[in-house]
Amino acid sequence: xxxxxxxxxxxxxxxLDIQDRKIIKLTLSREESQIWIAPPLVxxxxxxxxxxxxxxxxxxxxxxxxxxEATRLTGTGYLCPTVVTGxxxxxxxxxxxxxxxxxxPNIGQSILGIHxxxxxxxxxxxxxxxxxxxxxxPPDWEEFQRWQELAEGQINICTLAPExxxxxxxxxxxxxxxxIAAIGHxxxxxxDIKDAxxxxxxxxxxxxxxxxxxxxxxxxYIWDQLASDDLYASLIVDGHHLPPNVVKSMxxxxxxxxxxxxxxxxxxxxxxxGRYQFTSREVELTKDRCVKLYGTDYLAGSAIGLxxxxxxxxxxxxxxxxxxxxxxxxxxxxxxGVADQIGQIxxxxxxxxxxxxxxxxxxxISDPHLYLNESI
Ligand SMILES: [Zn+2]
Numbered sequence: 541x542x543x544x545x546x547x548x549x550x551x552x553x554x555x556l557d558i559q560d561r562k563i564i565k566l567t568l569s570r571e572e573s574q575i576w577i578a579p580p581l582v583x584x585x586x587x588x589x590x591x592x593x594x595x596x597x598x599x600x601x602x603x604x605x606x607x608x609e610a611t612r613l614t615g616t617g618y619l620c621p622t623v624v625t626g627x628x629x630x631x632x633x634x635x636x637x638x639x640x641x642x643x644x645p646n647i648g649q650s651i652l653g654i655h656x657x658x659x660x661x662x663x664x665x666x667x668x669x670x671x672x673x674x675x676x677x678p679p680d681w682e683e684f685q686r687w688q689e690l691a692e693g694q695i696n697i698c699t700l701a702p703e704x705x706x707x708x709x710x711x712x713x714x715x716x717x718x719x720i721a722a723i724g725h726x727x728x729x730x731x732d733i734k735d736a737x738x739x740x741x742x743x744x745x746x747x748x749x750x751x752x753x754x755x756x757x758x759x760x761y762i763w764d765q766l767a768s769d770d771l772y773a774s775l776i777v778d779g780h781h782l783p784p785n786v787v788k789s790m791x792x793x794x795x796x797x798x799x800x801x802x803x804x805x806x807x808x809x810x811x812x813x814g815r816y817q818f819t820s821r822e823v824e825l826t827k828d829r830c831v832k833l834y835g836t837d838y839l840a841g842s843a844i845g846l847x848x849x850x851x852x853x854x855x856x857x858x859x860x861x862x863x864x865x866x867x868x869x870x871x872x873x874x875x876x877g878v879a880d881q882i883g884q885i886x887x888x889x890x891x892x893x894x895x896x897x898x899x900x901x902x903x904x905i906s907d908p909h910l911y912l913n914e915s916i
Contacts, residue, residue, distance in 0.1 A: 543911075545575035545895055547811060547885060548865045558891040566887040574784040578865050578894045579883055580617020582872040583846045585655055585745065585774060587600035587622050588807030589769035595624050596807075608650045610810055614845030615759035615908035616803075617893045618652050618873075618882060620697055625658030625671035628818050632690055639691045649912065652876055653696030656687065657745065660700040661725035667701065667753035669725055670819075670840060679734055688717075695719060697908050698874065699745040703724035715740030716742055720875065723771070725750040733764040737771060741828035743875060746775040746791060746804055747906065749781050762823060766793045772875050774800045777849040777856060778842045784856035791857040800875060801849040801868045806831060806841030847896075847908055857872065861898055 541558045552698050557565035572768040588594050589611030592603040593652030623634040641650040652747045658671050660679040688695050697782040698714055709719040744765040777787050813827045822834040846868050855866040873883035896908045
Protein backbone atom coordinates (compact mmCIF):
# COMPACT_ATOMS: atom_id res chain seq x y z
CA UNK A 541 0.00 0.00 0.00
CA UNK A 542 1.17 3.51 -0.75
CA UNK A 543 0.06 6.71 0.96
CA UNK A 544 1.01 10.09 -0.49
CA UNK A 545 0.47 13.17 1.61
CA UNK A 546 1.92 16.04 3.60
CA UNK A 547 3.55 15.21 6.93
CA UNK A 548 1.91 17.46 9.49
CA UNK A 549 5.06 17.88 11.49
CA UNK A 550 7.22 19.21 8.65
CA UNK A 551 4.76 20.16 5.90
CA UNK A 552 6.83 18.06 3.46
CA UNK A 553 5.11 15.92 0.81
CA UNK A 554 6.06 12.30 1.18
CA UNK A 555 5.20 8.87 -0.13
CA LEU A 556 4.92 6.07 2.40
CA ASP A 557 5.35 2.49 1.24
CA ILE A 558 3.59 0.21 3.67
CA GLN A 559 4.19 -3.51 3.72
CA ASP A 560 3.70 -6.10 6.44
CA ARG A 561 2.25 -3.37 8.65
CA LYS A 562 5.44 -1.34 8.53
CA ILE A 563 6.52 1.85 6.80
CA ILE A 564 9.26 0.23 4.76
CA LYS A 565 10.08 3.35 2.78
CA LEU A 566 9.52 7.07 3.38
CA THR A 567 10.51 9.20 0.38
CA LEU A 568 9.97 12.81 -0.66
CA SER A 569 7.21 13.16 -3.22
CA ARG A 570 6.63 15.74 -5.95
CA GLU A 571 2.96 14.89 -5.98
CA GLU A 572 0.86 17.67 -4.43
CA SER A 573 -1.60 15.96 -2.13
CA GLN A 574 -4.54 17.30 -0.17
CA ILE A 575 -4.00 14.59 2.41
CA TRP A 576 -2.24 15.34 5.68
CA ILE A 577 -0.44 12.60 7.59
CA ALA A 578 -0.09 12.67 11.39
CA PRO A 579 0.38 10.17 14.18
CA PRO A 580 -2.89 8.80 15.64
CA LEU A 581 -4.44 11.10 18.25
CA VAL A 582 -3.92 10.38 21.95
CA UNK A 583 -6.76 11.14 24.39
CA UNK A 584 -5.68 10.96 28.04
CA UNK A 585 -9.18 11.65 29.37
CA UNK A 586 -12.31 10.04 27.96
CA UNK A 587 -15.31 8.68 29.88
CA UNK A 588 -17.28 7.20 27.02
CA UNK A 589 -18.15 7.51 23.35
CA UNK A 590 -20.78 6.39 20.87
CA UNK A 591 -23.30 5.44 23.56
CA UNK A 592 -20.82 3.40 25.65
CA UNK A 593 -20.38 4.74 29.19
CA UNK A 594 -17.28 3.52 31.04
CA UNK A 595 -18.77 4.59 34.34
CA UNK A 596 -22.16 2.94 33.98
CA UNK A 597 -23.16 0.50 36.75
CA UNK A 598 -23.31 -2.28 34.19
CA UNK A 599 -20.25 -1.50 32.07
CA UNK A 600 -18.92 -4.56 30.22
CA UNK A 601 -15.71 -5.44 28.42
CA UNK A 602 -17.69 -5.22 25.22
CA UNK A 603 -18.68 -1.62 26.03
CA UNK A 604 -15.02 -0.68 26.40
CA UNK A 605 -14.10 -2.42 23.13
CA UNK A 606 -16.92 -0.76 21.23
CA UNK A 607 -16.02 2.62 22.68
CA UNK A 608 -12.42 2.19 21.51
CA GLU A 609 -13.66 1.29 18.03
CA ALA A 610 -16.01 4.28 17.94
CA THR A 611 -13.23 6.71 18.86
CA ARG A 612 -11.01 5.27 16.13
CA LEU A 613 -13.52 6.46 13.53
CA THR A 614 -12.73 9.99 14.66
CA GLY A 615 -8.95 9.62 14.49
CA THR A 616 -8.18 8.75 18.12
CA GLY A 617 -5.81 5.80 18.11
CA TYR A 618 -4.68 5.78 21.73
CA LEU A 619 -6.46 6.62 24.93
CA CYS A 620 -6.53 6.46 28.71
CA PRO A 621 -10.10 5.37 29.50
CA THR A 622 -11.19 7.39 32.51
CA VAL A 623 -12.90 6.10 35.65
CA VAL A 624 -14.57 8.79 37.74
CA THR A 625 -15.72 9.12 41.36
CA GLY A 626 -18.15 6.44 42.49
CA UNK A 627 -18.47 3.67 45.05
CA UNK A 628 -15.43 1.42 45.44
CA UNK A 629 -17.39 -1.41 43.81
CA UNK A 630 -18.53 0.59 40.78
CA UNK A 631 -15.06 2.02 40.18
CA UNK A 632 -13.60 -1.49 40.54
CA UNK A 633 -16.00 -2.84 37.92
CA UNK A 634 -15.04 -0.10 35.46
CA UNK A 635 -11.34 -0.66 36.07
CA UNK A 636 -11.73 -4.42 35.58
CA UNK A 637 -13.67 -4.00 32.35
CA UNK A 638 -11.00 -1.68 30.94
CA UNK A 639 -8.21 -3.97 32.07
CA UNK A 640 -9.86 -6.94 30.35
CA UNK A 641 -10.44 -4.92 27.18
CA UNK A 642 -6.75 -4.09 27.17
CA UNK A 643 -6.10 -7.83 26.61
CA UNK A 644 -8.46 -8.12 23.65
CA PRO A 645 -6.55 -8.50 20.35
CA ASN A 646 -6.79 -5.44 18.09
CA ILE A 647 -8.25 -3.36 20.93
CA GLY A 648 -5.57 -3.55 23.58
CA GLN A 649 -2.98 -1.60 21.60
CA SER A 650 -5.16 1.50 21.85
CA ILE A 651 -5.31 1.47 25.66
CA LEU A 652 -2.24 3.24 27.02
CA GLY A 653 -3.36 3.16 30.64
CA ILE A 654 -6.25 4.02 32.91
CA HIS A 655 -6.97 7.51 34.21
CA UNK A 656 -8.61 7.47 37.65
CA UNK A 657 -10.27 10.88 38.19
CA UNK A 658 -11.40 11.18 41.79
CA UNK A 659 -12.69 10.14 44.24
CA UNK A 660 -10.00 12.01 46.22
CA UNK A 661 -11.18 15.47 45.18
CA UNK A 662 -12.78 18.58 46.68
CA UNK A 663 -16.29 17.98 48.03
CA UNK A 664 -17.23 21.63 47.43
CA UNK A 665 -19.88 22.60 44.91
CA UNK A 666 -18.08 23.97 41.88
CA UNK A 667 -14.67 22.29 42.13
CA UNK A 668 -16.42 18.93 42.53
CA UNK A 669 -18.10 19.40 39.16
CA UNK A 670 -20.52 16.59 38.32
CA UNK A 671 -18.80 14.05 40.61
CA UNK A 672 -21.29 12.68 43.19
CA UNK A 673 -20.66 14.21 46.64
CA UNK A 674 -21.68 10.97 48.34
CA UNK A 675 -18.61 9.19 47.00
CA UNK A 676 -15.97 11.92 47.37
CA UNK A 677 -13.46 10.79 50.03
CA PRO A 678 -9.93 11.42 51.38
CA PRO A 679 -7.01 9.66 49.65
CA ASP A 680 -6.80 6.00 50.60
CA TRP A 681 -3.60 4.32 49.45
CA GLU A 682 -4.87 0.82 50.22
CA GLU A 683 -7.97 1.38 48.11
CA PHE A 684 -5.85 2.74 45.27
CA GLN A 685 -3.53 -0.25 45.48
CA ARG A 686 -6.49 -2.62 45.24
CA TRP A 687 -7.51 -0.83 42.05
CA GLN A 688 -3.98 -0.93 40.75
CA GLU A 689 -3.90 -4.69 41.37
CA LEU A 690 -7.19 -5.14 39.50
CA ALA A 691 -5.73 -3.02 36.70
CA GLU A 692 -2.54 -5.11 36.70
CA GLY A 693 -0.58 -1.90 37.15
CA GLN A 694 -2.21 -0.11 34.24
CA ILE A 695 -3.50 2.94 36.16
CA ASN A 696 -1.13 5.61 34.88
CA ILE A 697 -2.88 8.88 35.80
CA CYS A 698 -4.65 9.84 39.03
CA THR A 699 -6.43 13.20 39.31
CA LEU A 700 -6.90 14.49 42.84
CA ALA A 701 -7.17 17.70 44.88
CA PRO A 702 -3.89 18.52 46.66
CA GLU A 703 -5.50 20.49 49.51
CA UNK A 704 -7.39 17.60 51.06
CA UNK A 705 -5.99 15.72 54.06
CA UNK A 706 -3.29 13.26 53.10
CA UNK A 707 -3.10 14.34 49.46
CA UNK A 708 0.57 15.39 49.40
CA UNK A 709 1.98 12.11 50.81
CA UNK A 710 -0.44 10.31 48.46
CA UNK A 711 1.02 12.22 45.47
CA UNK A 712 4.51 11.22 46.62
CA UNK A 713 3.43 7.56 46.64
CA UNK A 714 1.84 7.86 43.19
CA UNK A 715 5.03 9.34 41.77
CA UNK A 716 7.21 6.70 43.45
CA UNK A 717 5.02 4.04 41.84
CA UNK A 718 5.22 5.54 38.36
CA UNK A 719 1.70 7.01 38.28
CA ILE A 720 1.25 10.55 36.94
CA ALA A 721 -0.27 12.73 39.66
CA ALA A 722 -2.68 15.31 38.24
CA ILE A 723 -4.27 18.29 40.00
CA GLY A 724 -7.99 18.66 39.37
CA HIS A 725 -11.42 19.28 40.89
CA UNK A 726 -9.55 21.36 43.43
CA UNK A 727 -9.99 24.31 45.77
CA UNK A 728 -6.25 24.58 46.43
CA UNK A 729 -4.45 27.69 47.63
CA UNK A 730 -1.05 28.78 46.30
CA UNK A 731 0.95 26.71 48.79
CA ASP A 732 -1.09 23.55 48.07
CA ILE A 733 -0.28 23.81 44.35
CA LYS A 734 3.39 24.44 45.15
CA ASP A 735 3.50 21.46 47.55
CA ALA A 736 1.82 19.22 44.95
CA UNK A 737 4.39 20.18 42.32
CA UNK A 738 7.23 19.65 44.79
CA UNK A 739 5.76 16.21 45.54
CA UNK A 740 5.89 15.45 41.79
CA UNK A 741 2.49 16.41 40.33
CA UNK A 742 2.91 16.93 36.56
CA UNK A 743 -0.50 17.75 35.13
CA UNK A 744 -3.44 20.10 35.65
CA UNK A 745 -6.58 18.21 34.66
CA UNK A 746 -9.00 20.20 32.46
CA UNK A 747 -7.62 23.51 33.71
CA UNK A 748 -10.36 26.13 34.08
CA UNK A 749 -13.12 23.54 34.55
CA UNK A 750 -14.16 21.68 37.68
CA UNK A 751 -13.93 25.09 39.33
CA UNK A 752 -16.09 27.60 41.16
CA UNK A 753 -18.34 29.75 38.96
CA UNK A 754 -16.83 32.78 40.73
CA UNK A 755 -13.40 32.99 42.34
CA UNK A 756 -11.10 35.56 43.89
CA UNK A 757 -9.49 37.47 41.01
CA UNK A 758 -5.97 36.75 42.26
CA UNK A 759 -4.43 34.75 43.62
CA UNK A 760 -6.45 31.71 42.68
CA TYR A 761 -5.84 28.09 41.71
CA ILE A 762 -6.11 28.81 37.97
CA TRP A 763 -3.34 31.45 37.92
CA ASP A 764 -1.20 29.31 40.26
CA GLN A 765 -1.38 26.32 37.93
CA LEU A 766 -0.95 28.45 34.79
CA ALA A 767 2.23 29.91 36.26
CA SER A 768 3.78 26.55 37.13
CA ASP A 769 6.22 25.60 34.38
CA ASP A 770 6.39 22.05 35.76
CA LEU A 771 2.72 21.36 35.09
CA TYR A 772 1.24 20.30 31.78
CA ALA A 773 -2.34 21.57 31.38
CA SER A 774 -5.05 19.51 29.75
CA LEU A 775 -7.78 21.57 28.12
CA ILE A 776 -11.30 20.78 26.90
CA VAL A 777 -11.44 22.80 23.69
CA ASP A 778 -15.01 22.03 22.65
CA GLY A 779 -16.14 25.66 22.39
CA HIS A 780 -18.32 25.31 25.50
CA HIS A 781 -16.10 24.46 28.48
CA LEU A 782 -13.61 27.29 27.84
CA PRO A 783 -14.31 30.49 25.88
CA PRO A 784 -12.00 31.01 22.88
CA ASN A 785 -10.03 33.81 24.58
CA VAL A 786 -9.40 31.64 27.63
CA VAL A 787 -8.09 28.85 25.37
CA LYS A 788 -5.84 31.35 23.59
CA SER A 789 -4.53 32.80 26.87
CA MET A 790 -3.92 29.38 28.42
CA UNK A 791 -2.08 28.14 25.32
CA UNK A 792 0.11 31.25 25.44
CA UNK A 793 0.85 30.82 29.15
CA UNK A 794 1.57 27.09 28.93
CA UNK A 795 3.09 27.21 25.43
CA UNK A 796 2.26 24.33 23.10
CA UNK A 797 4.99 22.22 24.74
CA UNK A 798 3.04 21.98 28.00
CA UNK A 799 -0.51 21.96 26.60
CA UNK A 800 -2.58 18.85 25.96
CA UNK A 801 -6.00 18.57 24.36
CA UNK A 802 -8.49 16.13 25.85
CA UNK A 803 -12.01 15.28 24.80
CA UNK A 804 -13.21 14.44 28.36
CA UNK A 805 -16.11 13.04 26.33
CA UNK A 806 -19.10 11.36 27.93
CA UNK A 807 -20.88 8.50 26.18
CA UNK A 808 -23.20 10.88 24.28
CA UNK A 809 -20.27 11.91 22.09
CA UNK A 810 -20.83 10.56 18.61
CA UNK A 811 -24.62 10.32 19.15
CA UNK A 812 -27.38 12.25 17.39
CA UNK A 813 -28.56 15.54 18.95
CA GLY A 814 -31.56 15.09 21.24
CA ARG A 815 -32.71 14.35 24.79
CA TYR A 816 -31.16 11.48 26.77
CA GLN A 817 -31.10 10.03 30.28
CA PHE A 818 -27.67 10.39 31.87
CA THR A 819 -26.96 9.26 35.46
CA SER A 820 -30.68 9.49 36.21
CA ARG A 821 -30.89 13.07 34.93
CA GLU A 822 -32.36 14.28 31.69
CA VAL A 823 -29.80 15.94 29.45
CA GLU A 824 -29.81 17.44 26.01
CA LEU A 825 -27.14 16.96 23.37
CA THR A 826 -27.22 20.08 21.22
CA LYS A 827 -26.37 20.31 17.52
CA ASP A 828 -23.07 22.03 18.37
CA ARG A 829 -22.06 19.06 20.55
CA CYS A 830 -22.78 20.47 23.98
CA VAL A 831 -24.33 18.31 26.72
CA LYS A 832 -26.56 20.37 29.03
CA LEU A 833 -28.93 19.47 31.83
CA TYR A 834 -32.22 19.63 29.98
CA GLY A 835 -33.87 23.06 30.12
CA THR A 836 -30.81 24.71 31.74
CA ASP A 837 -27.43 26.11 30.70
CA TYR A 838 -25.47 23.79 33.02
CA LEU A 839 -22.84 21.73 31.22
CA ALA A 840 -23.18 18.00 31.87
CA GLY A 841 -20.16 16.78 29.90
CA SER A 842 -18.25 17.14 26.67
CA ALA A 843 -19.35 15.46 23.47
CA ILE A 844 -16.57 16.11 20.98
CA GLY A 845 -14.11 13.81 19.35
CA LEU A 846 -10.54 14.87 20.12
CA UNK A 847 -10.11 15.78 16.47
CA UNK A 848 -12.68 18.58 16.89
CA UNK A 849 -10.52 19.93 19.71
CA UNK A 850 -7.63 20.12 17.23
CA UNK A 851 -9.69 22.24 14.79
CA UNK A 852 -10.91 24.47 17.62
CA UNK A 853 -7.39 24.93 18.97
CA UNK A 854 -6.29 26.34 15.59
CA UNK A 855 -9.25 28.70 15.58
CA UNK A 856 -9.31 29.79 19.21
CA UNK A 857 -5.61 29.72 19.95
CA UNK A 858 -4.48 31.14 16.61
CA UNK A 859 -1.85 28.46 16.40
CA UNK A 860 -0.76 26.49 13.35
CA UNK A 861 -2.25 23.12 12.35
CA UNK A 862 1.02 21.28 13.19
CA UNK A 863 1.06 22.90 16.64
CA UNK A 864 -2.58 21.99 17.24
CA UNK A 865 -1.99 18.39 16.15
CA UNK A 866 1.01 18.14 18.50
CA UNK A 867 -1.30 19.04 21.42
CA UNK A 868 -3.18 15.81 20.74
CA UNK A 869 -0.21 13.63 19.74
CA UNK A 870 3.33 14.51 20.75
CA UNK A 871 2.51 16.31 24.01
CA UNK A 872 0.22 13.68 25.57
CA UNK A 873 2.61 10.96 24.36
CA UNK A 874 5.45 12.93 25.98
CA UNK A 875 3.60 13.15 29.30
CA UNK A 876 3.02 9.39 29.21
CA GLY A 877 6.65 8.74 28.25
CA VAL A 878 5.84 7.13 24.89
CA ALA A 879 6.59 10.02 22.50
CA ASP A 880 9.31 8.04 20.79
CA GLN A 881 6.97 5.13 20.03
CA ILE A 882 3.76 6.90 19.00
CA GLY A 883 4.47 10.59 18.51
CA GLN A 884 6.14 10.52 15.10
CA ILE A 885 6.22 8.91 11.67
CA UNK A 886 9.48 7.34 10.52
CA UNK A 887 10.75 4.80 8.04
CA UNK A 888 10.98 1.38 9.68
CA UNK A 889 8.23 2.11 12.22
CA UNK A 890 4.85 0.40 12.41
CA UNK A 891 2.34 2.04 10.09
CA UNK A 892 0.29 3.64 12.85
CA UNK A 893 -0.96 6.90 11.42
CA UNK A 894 -3.84 9.24 10.79
CA UNK A 895 -4.69 10.87 7.47
CA UNK A 896 -7.19 13.70 6.98
CA UNK A 897 -8.13 16.66 4.81
CA UNK A 898 -7.60 20.20 6.10
CA UNK A 899 -9.73 23.05 4.82
CA UNK A 900 -7.51 26.04 5.49
CA UNK A 901 -10.18 28.61 4.75
CA UNK A 902 -12.75 27.18 7.14
CA UNK A 903 -10.12 25.71 9.46
CA UNK A 904 -11.91 22.40 9.44
CA ILE A 905 -10.76 18.78 9.34
CA SER A 906 -12.61 16.18 7.29
CA ASP A 907 -12.26 12.53 6.27
CA PRO A 908 -10.12 11.30 9.17
CA HIS A 909 -8.79 7.83 8.50
CA LEU A 910 -6.83 5.86 11.04
CA TYR A 911 -4.28 3.17 10.23
CA LEU A 912 -3.48 1.20 13.35
CA ASN A 913 -1.34 -1.76 12.60
CA GLU A 914 0.52 -2.95 15.61
CA SER A 915 0.89 -2.54 19.29
CA ILE A 916 3.60 -0.18 20.47
ZN1 LIG B 1 -13.34 16.24 35.63
